[in-house]
Amino acid sequence: MLHRHPKQNLWLPPGGHIERDELPDYTARREIEEETGLRLRLHSEDLAAHMSREMDCGVVPQPAFILIEDINPFHQHVDFTYFARLAESDEAFQQEPAAVERNGFAWFAPEQLDMEGVPQNVRVGASRAIAYFASSHGAGTPAAGESGQA
Numbered sequence: 001m002l003h004r005h006p007k008q009n010l011w012l013p014p015g016g017h018i019e020r021d022e023l024p025d026y027t028a029r030r031e032i033e034e035e036t037g038l039r040l041r042l043h044s045e046d047l048a049a050h051m052s053r054e055m056d057c058g059v060v061p062q063p064a065f066i067l068i069e070d071i072n073p074f075h076q077h078v079d080f081t082y083f084a085r086l087a088e089s090d091e092a093f094q095q096e097p098a099a100v101e102r103n104g105f106a107w108f109a110p111e112q113l114d115m116e117g118v119p120q121n122v123r124v125g126a127s128r129a130i131a132y133f134a135s136s137h138g139a140g141t142p143a144a145g146e147s148g149q150a
Contacts, residue, residue: 001013001014001036001105001106001107001108002105002106002108002118002122003035003103003104003105003106004104004117009117010117010118010119010122011108011115011117011118011119011122012119012122013122013125013126014031014032014035014036014105015028015031015079016031016034016035018080023060024060024063024080024082025042025044025045025048025060025061025082027080028040028042028080028082028084029042032084035103035105036103036105037103038086039086039087040084040085040086040087041084041085041086041087041088042061042082042083042084043061043064043082043083043084043085043132043133044061044062044063044064044082045061047061047062048060048061048062061082063080063081063082064081064082064083064125064128064129064132065081065125065128066078066079066080066081067079067081067121069121081125083128083129083132083133085133108126110126110127110130113126113127
């Protein structure tokens with residue numbers, strides 16, 4: 001799921017900036033719900049919950065990968081990229097999948113990601129997300145790649 005970024009004129013996944021005192025996993029879920037209305041489950045949430053119980057302390061769900069992007073000589077983004085799938089309880093999407101598209105987002109098949117305006121890191125990240133959810137690691141279907149930028 002991507003949208004045409006208004007400033008960069010590129011097809012990008014939902015994402016945004018980490019707020020003060022906010023953890024990256026919370027940012028990922030908050031941003032995608034704000035931008036698309038979807039409630040997602042991050043790929044590493046179950047492992048983090050298990051480790052938290054085992055270690056008797058909080059464990060932050062790990063991103064699938066972290067990107068460093070030089071926007072210009074004075075501006076850099078650090079993207080915490082998570083793979084995600086729809087939360088089982090997201091009845092809004094189950095009832096009306098077109099709602100996401102009304103918010104400016106569109107669903108793309110893997111072969112469509114070769115179109116102009118899709119950055120290489122988005123192509124590769126989407127391919128990795130699809131492979132993750134197709135493997136025994138991920139149960140279910142991916143909904144989106146999500147980035148939280150610091």
